[in-house]
Amino acid sequence: MPVGVLSIGSYTPDKVVDNQQISTWTGMPESWVTERTGVLQRRYAEPGTTTSDLAVPAAREALDGVGPEVRARLGALVVATSTPDVPQPSTAAILQHKLGLSALPAFDINAVCSGFLYGLSVAEGLVRAGRHGEHVLLVGADMFSTIMDRSDRRTVSLFGDGAGAVVLGPVPEGYGLQSVHLVTDGEFHHYVGVEAGGTRTPLDARAREAGEHFFRMDGRAVRDYALSVLAKLTAVTLDECGLALEDIDRFVFHQANTRLLETFVADAGIDPERVAYTAPQLGNTVAASVPLTLHAAHRERPLRRGERVLLASVGGGMTAGAALLTWY
Numbered sequence: 001m002p003v004g005v006l007s008i009g010s011y012t013p014d015k016v017v018d019n020q021q022i023s024t025w026t027g028m029p030e031s032w033v034t035e036r037t038g039v040l041q042r043r044y045a046e047p048g049t050t051t052s053d054l055a056v057p058a059a060r061e062a063l064d065g066v067g068p069e070v071r072a073r074l075g076a077l078v079v080a081t082s083t084p085d086v087p088q089p090s091t092a093a094i095l096q097h098k099l100g101l102s103a104l105p106a107f108d109i110n111a112v113c114s115g116f117l118y119g120l121s122v123a124e125g126l127v128r129a130g131r132h133g134e135h136v137l138l139v140g141a142d143m144f145s146t147i148m149d150r151s152d153r154r155t156v157s158l159f160g161d162g163a164g165a166v167v168l169g170p171v172p173e174g175y176g177l178q179s180v181h182l183v184t185d186g187e188f189h190h191y192v193g194v195e196a197g198g199t200r201t202p203l204d205a206r207a208r209e210a211g212e213h214f215f216r217m218d219g220r221a222v223r224d225y226a227l228s229v230l231a232k233l234t235a236v237t238l239d240e241c242g243l244a245l246e247d248i249d250r251f252v253f254h255q256a257n258t259r260l261l262e263t264f265v266a267d268a269g270i271d272p273e274r275v276a277y278t279a280p281q282l283g284n285t286v287a288a289s290v291p292l293t294l295h296a297a298h299r300e301r302p303l304r305r306g307e308r309v310l311l312a313s314v315g316g317g318m319t320a321g322a323a324l325l326t327w328y
Contacts, residue, residue, distance in 0.1 A: 004171035006135070008294060009166075010163065012161065012163075012292070013045040014043070015045070018041045019040060022156060028157075033157045041280075042158075055091070056099065058165040058288075065167065074135050075133025076137070078137070078138045079091050079139045080115030081141050082111075082112045083146060083147065091108055092139075112315035113289060118182055120168075135169040138165065139163060142288055147194055148215060162289075163288050164291025166294075175305075176328060178241050178325070181233050181321065182320070183319070184320075189318065192216070192316040193216065194212075194215050196208075196212035226256060230314060230320070231268060234310065245270055251274055251276065252276050252309060254289045255277065257283075258280050304327065306327065308326055
């Protein structure tokens with residue numbers, strides 16, 4: 001039984017943080033931010049907002065796209081996030097309550113920027129198993145504005161807040177997910193992360209004074225890893241499906257930053273006209289990045305039945321994933 005995307009939803013906050021603001025925070029010229037990242041602006045949630053608050057409108061839009069009969073038969077809710085509302089319980093449990101969903105399995109996945117693709121694989125397995133219903137609501141949502149060191153030009157210039165959601169369910173043969181490949185290279189887990197707040201480093205006054213509650217990233221190492229692993233996973237996914245780059249109608253990559261994507265697209269020989277971009281206007285929205293970009297591409301030019309879409313991402317861990325989807 002093939003599993004495909006039946007509907008999409010997304011949400012970004014209203015507050016725009018432009019490069020003039022980034023320049024004020026970091027002391028770097030606006031031109032430096034634009035030239036180095038290709039990100040022109042990003043969205044920040046207002047103080048007091050939670051990750052589940054961002055997820056609600058995205059999830060509702062996705063549920064509205066399939067109608068009340070599917071909502072009534074929803075089998076599970078999966079939330080991909082690395083900025084949960086609270087350490088426990090799961091943000092998925094909180095979102096389930098806010099959406100007014102009946103009792104069903106609801107849980108979080110943390111693969112950082114690759115979380116949505118990891119969730120896609122899990123959701124496909126749940127639908128195929130058939131033990132919890134025929135449909136799964138998958139949400140990617142993150143609020144990295146809450147863990148930004150606003151003086152760190154390497155990170156604050158890149159990240160924004162947002163949420164994206166899809167409803168997955170059965171589709172006819174020949175459609176839906178054709179291939180999913182996931183990888184974690186844990187030896188590189190130190191490339192990105194938040195040091196304090198877990199069992200290794202308590203989030204105490206000392207940790208806050210040292211800035212260990214902020215997100216940190218080794219940008220050069222992440223870039224090198226991303227370019228390498230994206231090339232490998234794209235090739236493996238296409239080979240498994242017996243396809244070439246020219247057979248893919250659209251490419252939806254995690255929006256790490258505009259310049260990195262432009263480099264990868266050029267190196268891989270991908271037609272830039274087939275690549276969707278949200279990084280210039282939204283920045284890196286982490287686990288929300290892939291569904292947000294898929295939805296933006298669909299709004300700009302609706303996906304047609306039979307279109308082949310390659311999804312791919314790289315995230316902390318280091319994690320990565322790629323999937324080939326035939327649209328239904």
